[in-house]
Amino acid sequence: VETEVADEGESPQTGVPAVQKVLQSDGVDVVVGIVNSATALGVRDLLTESRKLLIVANAGAEDVTGKGRTPYIWRSSFTNGQIAAAMGTHLAESGFAEGVFAIAPDYAAGKEVISNFTRAFETGGGRVVGSATPPFGTTSDYQPFLTSIQGSGARATFCFFSGAEAITFVQQYAQFGLAGSIPLYGSGFLTEGNVLPQQGEAALGVQTTLHYSDQLDTPTNTAFVDAYTRAHGEAPSCFAVQTYDAANVLNRALRTATALDGDAIGAALGQVGTIDDSPRGPWTFENQTPRQNIYLRRVENVGGTLVNAVVQDLGP
Numbered sequence: 001v002e003t004e005v006a007d008e009g010e011s012p013q014t015g016v017p018a019v020q021k022v023l024q025s026d027g028v029d030v031v032v033g034i035v036n037s038a039t040a041l042g043v044r045d046l047l048t049e050s051r052k053l054l055i056v057a058n059a060g061a062e063d064v065t066g067k068g069r070t071p072y073i074w075r076s077s078f079t080n081g082q083i084a085a086a087m088g089t090h091l092a093e094s095g096f097a098e099g100v101f102a103i104a105p106d107y108a109a110g111k112e113v114i115s116n117f118t119r120a121f122e123t124g125g126g127r128v129v130g131s132a133t134p135p136f137g138t139t140s141d142y143q144p145f146l147t148s149i150q151g152s153g154a155r156a157t158f159c160f161f162s163g164a165e166a167i168t169f170v171q172q173y174a175q176f177g178l179a180g181s182i183p184l185y186g187s188g189f190l191t192e193g194n195v196l197p198q199q200g201e202a203a204l205g206v207q208t209t210l211h212y213s214d215q216l217d218t219p220t221n222t223a224f225v226d227a228y229t230r231a232h233g234e235a236p237s238c239f240a241v242q243t244y245d246a247a248n249v250l251n252r253a254l255r256t257a258t259a260l261d262g263d264a265i266g267a268a269l270g271q272v273g274t275i276d277d278s279p280r281g282p283w284t285f286e287n288q289t290p291r292q293n294i295y296l297r298r299v300e301n302v303g304g305t306l307v308n309a310v311v312q313d314l315g316p
Contacts, residue, residue, distance in 0.1 A: 004028055008039055015039030016046070023050050029260040030055065032246045037061030037109065040073065047072040053262040053269075055250060057243040062112060065289040072262040074269055074288045076246040078211055078238075080109055080160075081116030083187045086294040086314050087158060087209040088117040091185060092124025099129035101154035101182075103145060105136035105165060113160040113187055121158075129154050142169055146176045157182055162189040167198045174202035183207070188308070191299050193237035196306050203299045203306060211292045212238040212280040213308045224279040241279050249275060249285075291316050 004026040008015035015036055022028045023046060031054040034040045040059040047054050048070050056064055056075035065075055091100055102117060104110030110133060118128050130152035132145045149157055161169045173184055188210025191203050214225050214235045228236040253268035276282050283292035293316055297308040
């Protein structure tokens with residue numbers, strides 16, 4: 001196997017040309033990666049025209065393998081709705097049906113998360129008593145939104161933030177004094193990876209849903225965490241597992257694929273069955289995206305290190 005590396009940048013304006021380069025100039029047989037959902041959707045026609053396969057290792061927009069689906073795009077990651085809906089159902093069943101406040105940044109992923117959370121929460125008998133959509137990428141002071149949460153009568157807060165915004169929001173939520181009276185819940189990216197140590201003690205007790213935690217107590221995950229930590233000096237995140245599993249399923253498909261075009265590899269991917277050796281636990285493809293178990297996690301201090309401890313397996 002020969003690997004060509006390209007940087008998608010931060011938007012379709014850079015991501016689409018990067019994919020075009022590896023397809024046309026580098027002549028790759030398969031593309032793996034893509035963080036940005038708009039880029040994943042933006043390269044659909046390129047892949048269809050070239051009959052090449054893309055395995056999306058992150059981008060969570062539903063349309064990538066939903067309404068905008070093409071047989072040439074598969075994913076080894078998640079959908080935004082899959083993660084958020086699991087928390088909506090859980091909170092509705094856990095004594096919070098009387099009221100939850102929902103907050104996420106004002107961009108496509110944030111809106112998708114809130115929509116799917118709300119649908120699942122209300123289906124379970126819950127009531128959203130307030131919501132907010134802070135401007136994406138420019139909000140650094142969440143006090144006006146925290147004041148709204150405090151006055152809403154909510155029994156819990158559900159949020160979706162990642163990266164620098166996740167660090168800021170979690171810290172300000174604790175500083176504002178809400179954590180003790182209105183517990184904070186979120187999609188797992190809120191406390192995933194290297195944001196957690198930066199959030200510090202403000203993150204203690206925060207509960208999230210995600211398809212992975214490095215604290216999963218299985219022989220497969222223990223071996224993966226040990227090997228990854230030795231190689232990289234830090235514990236793996238869901239992002240590491242998603243790309244590991246992209247290679248995992250591609251390896252399986254190449255064993256039986258009759259050719260290297262997207263049609264042949266896609267047909268082989270459709271026949272790989274249960275991925276029984278993934279660190280996240282067994283999963284299968286359903287509509288070209290993982291059908292996988294979602295875990296309820298709580299931030300705890302274990303031996304001086306903050307971790308996303310597994311509270312419950314919520315199932316697929």
